[in-house]
Amino acid sequence: MINLAAICNPSEYNVNPISVIDANFLQPVKIVDVCVQQKKWLIHFSTSEVYGRTLASYLGDVDYSNPELYELDEDSTPLIMGPIGNQRWSYATSKQLMERYIFGRHKEAGLPFTTIRPLNFFGPKMDFIPGRDGEGVPRVLACFMTALLDGQPMQLVDGGMARRTIVSIHDAIRAIVLMINNREWSVNQIFNVGNRHNEVTMKELAELMREAYAECTSDATHLKHPIVNVSGLEFYGEGYEDCDRRMPNLTKAKDLLGWEPTRSLKETLLETVTYYYDQYRDWPKTQRGAAVTQA
Numbered sequence: 001m002i003n004l005a006a007i008c009n010p011s012e013y014n015v016n017p018i019s020v021i022d023a024n025f026l027q028p029v030k031i032v033d034v035c036v037q038q039k040k041w042l043i044h045f046s047t048s049e050v051y052g053r054t055l056a057s058y059l060g061d062v063d064y065s066n067p068e069l070y071e072l073d074e075d076s077t078p079l080i081m082g083p084i085g086n087q088r089w090s091y092a093t094s095k096q097l098m099e100r101y102i103f104g105r106h107k108e109a110g111l112p113f114t115t116i117r118p119l120n121f122f123g124p125k126m127d128f129i130p131g132r133d134g135e136g137v138p139r140v141l142a143c144f145m146t147a148l149l150d151g152q153p154m155q156l157v158d159g160g161m162a163r164r165t166i167v168s169i170h171d172a173i174r175a176i177v178l179m180i181n182n183r184e185w186s187v188n189q190i191f192n193v194g195n196r197h198n199e200v201t202m203k204e205l206a207e208l209m210r211e212a213y214a215e216c217t218s219d220a221t222h223l224k225h226p227i228v229n230v231s232g233l234e235f236y237g238e239g240y241e242d243c244d245r246r247m248p249n250l251t252k253a254k255d256l257l258g259w260e261p262t263r264s265l266k267e268t269l270l271e272t273v274t275y276y277y278d279q280y281r282d283w284p285k286t287q288r289g290a291a292v293t294q295a
Contacts, residue, residue: 001035002043003028008091011137014240017090025094029101036105041112041187043179046099048072048119048194048246049092052080057244064245073249074117074190086241099190106188114179114186119194119248122268123169124275131286140164144206145276148213150285153226160203160229163245167195168263168271178257185256192248195261198268199247203227208265212273217281 007016007023028044035042056062056069058080064070071077079096081089105111127142128134129149137143147154175193179186200208206227214222233240253259 001031001040002045003031004045006045006047006095008047009137009139010088010091013088013091014238017087020090021094024091025098025101028098032098032102032105032111036109036111041114041183042102043114043116043176044098044102045116045118046190047092047095048117048192048248049243050079050096050099050117051077051243051246052089052092053082053241053243054245055080067247070245071247071249072192074192074252082241088241112187114188115190116176116179117190117192117248118167118172119192119246120164120166121169121172121193122166122272124272126169126272129276129280132280132283140202140205141209141272142276144209145273148210148222148225148273149276149280149283153228154206154210155228155230156203156206157230158242160201160206162202162242163199163247164202164205165194165196165246165248166198166200166205166265166268167193167261168268171195171261171263175253175257175259178259182257189252189256191253191257192250193253194246194248194250195263195265196247196250197261198265200265208269209273212266212269213277215270216274216277 005023005028007020012020032042032044034040051072054064054070054072055078056064056066059069061069081093081096099115102111102113102115106113122141127138129142129146130136130138131146131150138146144154146152172193175191179191210222210225210227213225214220250260
C-alpha cells in the first residue's frame, strides 16, 4: 500500500488547520489500521516539514557554520515546531504524529513500513495554475509560474530568504522504485529524498525561474520580470512562521538503495517551466496571479 494522499499546501495551514489535520492524520490512521489487519507493507509519504525549524535558527547560527545544527538526518535530528498559536505548523505536526503512529503500530503489531520524507519534488504537472485548472494559492513553483504567465510581480514572502533543496521528479521516482524493488533494504526505514546540490533561497529560485522562462520563450525581456517583497503576515495572515532551511542527509538512501540524485537545478527548472509555458501560454491572462515563497 502506497499512500500519497495529503493536503500539502502552505496557504491552507493557517486558514484551514482542522481540515489539514484531518487529511494528514485522522484519515490516514484508517489506512494504517487496515494495513495492520491485512498484514500489508505500508509505504507512506510524509514530509520534510516534520523537521520543523533547524536548531541553528533557534541558536542564532545565522551563518550555518555547524552542520550538526542544520543538517537533517532521518533518525537523529530533533523535530522542533513553533508555538501552538502559529497554526502554520498544523501540517507538520499532523504529519509527524502520523509517523509516530506508524512506528507505534510497527512496534506493537509488527506493521512493515517505509516512510518517505520528500524535499521539494519539482517537475511537470506538480501543481495547479490559478485561473486555469484551479483556484486559490498553490505552492511556490506554481505561484511563481502564475506570475510569469500573467505578467504579474513575483512576490517574495519576507524577502525570500528561506532555503530549500529541489529534486527532480525523475530522480525521486527512481528512489521510490528502488525502495519498492528492494524491500529487504527499505522496510522499516525512513528516507529523505532530496538533492543537496540544488539548494536555493526562494529569492534565487524566483530569479532562476525567470531565466528559465526567458529561455523557453526566447524572450530576454523576461529576465527583468519584477520581483517584489511582501510580509508573511500580509500574505498568509496571523500565525505564519517559516522553516529556515532544509538540508537533507542522504547517506541512508545511498548506502541502502544505491540512490543518488543526478539532475541539476537548471535542468529541472527548465523542464518544468517549459511544460507550464507550453501547457498554458494560449490561455488568457488573469489578474489573480500571485507568487509565494513557501515550498
